Amino acid sequence: MQYITVEDGIITGHFCGSKVPEGAIEVPGTFQGHVGMKFAALEDDKATVKPLSKQVAEKILTVPEGWKIGEDDRELLRMDEEELDAAFEKEAYAQPGTESVQMLRKSFDRYGNFALHVPDGFVRMASAQPTEFHTAQADGTWKLNTEKLAKSVRSERDQKLAETDYLLATDYPITAESLEAVKTYRQALRDVPEQASFPEEVTWPEKPQVEKEATA
Numbered sequence: 001m002q003y004i005t006v007e008d009g010i011i012t013g014h015f016c017g018s019k020v021p022e023g024a025i026e027v028p029g030t031f032q033g034h035v036g037m038k039f040a041a042l043e044d045d046k047a048t049v050k051p052l053s054k055q056v057a058e059k060i061l062t063v064p065e066g067w068k069i070g071e072d073d074r075e076l077l078r079m080d081e082e083e084l085d086a087a088f089e090k091e092a093y094a095q096p097g098t099e100s101v102q103m104l105r106k107s108f109d110r111y112g113n114f115a116l117h118v119p120d121g122f123v124r125m126a127s128a129q130p131t132e133f134h135t136a137q138a139d140g141t142w143k144l145n146t147e148k149l150a151k152s153v154r155s156e157r158d159q160k161l162a163e164t165d166y167l168l169a170t171d172y173p174i175t176a177e178s179l180e181a182v183k184t185y186r187q188a189l190r191d192v193p194e195q196a197s198f199p200e201e202v203t204w205p206e207k208p209q210v211e212k213e214a215t216a
Helices: 052-057 081-087 146-163 175-189
Strands: 002-007 010-016 025-027 067-069 076-078 093-094 101-104 134-136 142-144
Touching: 052 067, 146 175
Parallel strands: none
Antiparallel strands: 002 010, 002 025, 067 076, 093 101, 134 142
């Protein structure tokens, strides 16, 4: 015969033999339970363990975060990375005073602990980083780094100027009208930093169509 002892709803012992331990409950020889499990997890036959989904439905079991019930309904499995991405929304964490930002969600560490692992010195941000030119603040807000943004816009302006340099070559066959349009365009590019909304908002001048001068 087989017997189990139960304390506070938990199976605390499993015995075999003809002598019945005090307070023990007789179970079939096909008993599938184990010490440490909840007695309520057994079916009425006191031999078969209820499927995990049934235990969840009966509020016997709570599936821990980061885990799922396997296809056989008999074991818990870790979620894979794709499943974790779908189940847990990533949030922005950044190091104050920098543009260094990481989108984090809970994950398993090398010891199997499932938690949110935030790098030292990083704080949770109120939103995702608006642009690469926004600097994290200690209170979780973002502040636009206008100096870096202005440098980037000027670099883009310089690239646009460089793209039309060849049109000013003395031997390039361009009509006088087109040459004047190019010069006007290039001056408008140089004046971009003078715009009232620079560098947050920039209106780029339209690049003119260039006509080549007819050759004999």
